[in-house]
Amino acid sequence: MIKILQRSGLALALMLFAATAAYADSNVYKLYVDGLACPFCAYGVEKLVGRLDNVKTVEILIDEGLVAVTMVSGKILDEAAAKQAISDSGFTLRKFERGTD
Amino acid sequence: MTISKIGAWSRRNALPLGMIVGLGVAFVQSADAHEPIFTPGAHVHSKDGHEISIHYNRDKKSGAGENETEQELALEYEYGVTASWTVKAEIPLVNKSLNANETTGIGDVVLATKYRFIRVDLPGEQYSTTALFQIKLPTGDDDKNPLLGSGSTDFLGGLLHGLESRRWYYNTAARYRLNTEGGGGLEKGDKVLLDIVGGVRPALTGYKEPDTVLFLELNFENSERDTLRGSAVADTGGWELFLSPGIFWTYRTYAVTAGVQIPIADNLNGNQATSDYRFQLSIKYEF
Numbered sequence: 022m023i024k025i026l027q028r029s030g031l032a033l034a035l036m037l038f039a040a041t042a043a044y045a046d047s048n049v050y051k052l053y054v055d056g057l058a059c060p061f062c063a064y065g066v067e068k069l070v071g072r073l074d075n076v077k078t079v080e081i082l083i084d085e086g087l088v089a090v091t092m093v094s095g096k097i098l099d100e101a102a103a104k105q106a107i108s109d110s111g112f113t114l115r116k117f118e119r120g121t122d
Numbered sequence: 123m124t125i126s127k128i129g130a131w132s133r134r135n136a137l138p139l140g141m142i143v144g145l146g147v148a149f150v151q152s153a154d155a156h157e158p159i160f161t162p163g164a165h166v167h168s169k170d171g172h173e174i175s176i177h178y179n180r181d182k183k184s185g186a187g188e189n190e191t192e193q194e195l196a197l198e199y200e201y202g203v204t205a206s207w208t209v210k211a212e213i214p215l216v217n218k219s220l221n222a223n224e225t226t227g228i229g230d231v232v233l234a235t236k237y238r239f240i241r242v243d244l245p246g247e248q249y250s251t252t253a254l255f256q257i258k259l260p261t262g263d264d265d266k267n268p269l270l271g272s273g274s275t276d277f278l279g280g281l282l283h284g285l286e287s288r289r290w291y292y293n294t295a296a297r298y299r300l301n302t303e304g305g306g307g308l309e310k311g312d313k314v315l316l317d318i319v320g321g322v323r324p325a326l327t328g329y330k331e332p333d334t335v336l337f338l339e340l341n342f343e344n345s346e347r348d349t350l351r352g353s354a355v356a357d358t359g360g361w362e363l364f365l366s367p368g369i370f371w372t373y374r375t376y377a378v379t380a381g382v383q384i385p386i387a388d389n390l391n392g393n394q395a396t397s398d399y400r401f402q403l404s405i406k407y408e409f
Contacts, residue, residue: 056243058286059156059323060333061372064408065168081329084288086245109169111205113243 167202
């Protein structure tokens with residue numbers, strides 16, 4: 022019984038540590054993009070936004086018209102640069118939002 | 123037989139073809155949207171976007187004592203100069219058979235450009251209106267029988283409009299082809315091409331998932347009579363109407379498209395061979 026509690030406590034501590042580390046590292050921006058309709062055409066967004074300085078990952082949710090950009094820790098995404106990248110990929114940036122996840 | 127001849131020609135010319143493909147790949151970078159199979163779409167590439175395509179076309183005509191088959195294997199390269207302006211070049215390898223005669227070789231090279239001058243972006247949908255200009259160069263051999271090229275420099279201009287949305291698509295195109303005099307004093311008649319297309323995505327898939335769009339096109343073509351040293355040629359010109367189902371399948375930056383044009387009505391002047399069908403299969407890679 023004590024062993025189970027010890028193991029559970031250790032697991033919980035590890036999970037909390039991982040979550041805290043992920044939160045501290047989180048630097049996610051939400052770009053709401055108009056005109057996005059298909060996976061094939063969204064690739065241009067991934068490519069051009071992904072080329073911006075210090076961009077770590079680019080995830081696209083087409084149904085929501087959402088481009089989630091994760092930056093390298095401590096770096097920010099410049100709104101004007103993001104707007105230009107979206108425009109160059111053939112779409113329109115409707116809303117720029119900084120999130121924590 | 124005809125495919126094997128294309129294969130033999132390709133083997134002999136594998137090095138230059140490989141160099142062309144290699145050069146295209148070396149430039150590399152983006153992505154275009156869904157374009158119908160036989161109708162030029164209003165969408166253009168993203169800035170600095172590249173696309174390499176290989177198209178296989180097979181057209182068959184018969185009637186009036188003629189049995190004509192044309193096969194084409196074309197290498198196409200497109201580049202997005204800006205988010206509104208795309209340029210394109212196409213080099214075809216052509217095989218033609220007309221009754222007992224058959225020829226194979228490089229056909230007429232096509233250079234084209236599209237400029238999108240209206241773009242309306244809404245959540246999940248995009249409307250585009252685009253101008254198209256194209257020039258066909260007389261690079262195909264016009265001394266062989268049947269001809270591999272027209273021997274003329276021809277021009278095409280058009281206006282394209284379309285919607286691309288999560289579920290539905292439509293495209294319309296109006297084009298005019300101005301032909302000039304080719305070898306032997308023959309000038310093919312100018313052509314008007316009108317297209318209307320509907321499309322649907324049956325299943326709404328996510329990014330990085332395979333995606334399928336089905337198209338149904340109505341393609342109208344009207345040709346004026348050819349002229350030979352200024353005189354109209356009797357058994358030429360007229361119009362044909364095609365119903366064309368097609369499929370556009372993509373996965374990430376790869377696409378496979380296919381469609382068939384089925385003639386449903388025509389009114390050709392005099393006694394001419396009419397279209398039996400036209401088939402196209404394309405493989406595209408965007409970067």
